[in-house]
Every structure is written in C-alpha cells, then in structure tokens.
Amino acid sequence: MEPRRAVQRSLRRVERTIHADRAAIPVPEHGRVWIVGAGKAAVPMAAAAEVALGDLVADGVVVTKVGHGGPLHRVRVVEAGHPVPDAAG
Numbered sequence: 142m143e144p145r146r147a148v149q150r151s152l153r154r155v156e157r158t159i160h161a162d163r164a165a166i167p168v169p170e171h172g173r174v175w176i177v178g179a180g181k182a183a184v185p186m187a188a189a190a191e192v193a194l195g196d197l198v199a200d201g202v203v204v205t206k207v208g209h210g211g212p213l214h215r216v217r218v219v220e221a222g223h224p225v226p227d228a229a230g
Contacts, residue, residue: 173200187216
C-alpha cells in the first residue's frame with residue numbers, strides 16, 4: 142500500500158483523541174503533537190498525519206533521501222544522503 146494512503150486509513154482524530162488503528166490516545170487540553178520520521182516515505186506519511194491531526198500538530202521534523210522531500214505545513218523536511226549518511230542527516 143502507498144505510504145500516504147496507509148496513514149490516511151489508520152490515523153484519525155475525534156476531537157482531542159487520536160485513533161491509530163485500535164489505539165485511542167487522548168491529548169490533554171493544552172497538549173500538542175510533534176511528528177518525527179525518517180525514510181523515503183517520511184514526507185508523504187507526515188503530510189497525511191498533518192491533515193488527519195490538524196491543529197494538534199505543533200511541530201516536527203522528518204529526514205528523507207535527497208530528492209524525496211516536499212513541502213509540509215508544520216513539519217520541517219531535511220534531505221540527507223542515503224544509503225551512506227552525510228552531514229545533512
């Protein structure tokens with residue numbers, strides 16, 4: 142399954158509760174969520190998480206292979222070397 146669709150199917154928000162598959166995670170009234178990820182699929186997965194979680198997302202960072210980046214609203218994207226790590230990563 143395509144990574145973005147996998148997140149869209151398994152992650153949703155109902156008021157201040159995050160549902161991920163069978164888990165229900167309450168977010169406190171003033172609580173926020175940070176998205177962190179790594180890998181070639183990190184950007185589309187983070188994009189889907191931003192949509193699903195909306196204003197609960199405070200910030201985040203994903204590291205992906207050079208050429209696999211893209212714009213996100215609240216999450217910073219870092220492109221780095223792969224499979225050999227470089228200074229950017």
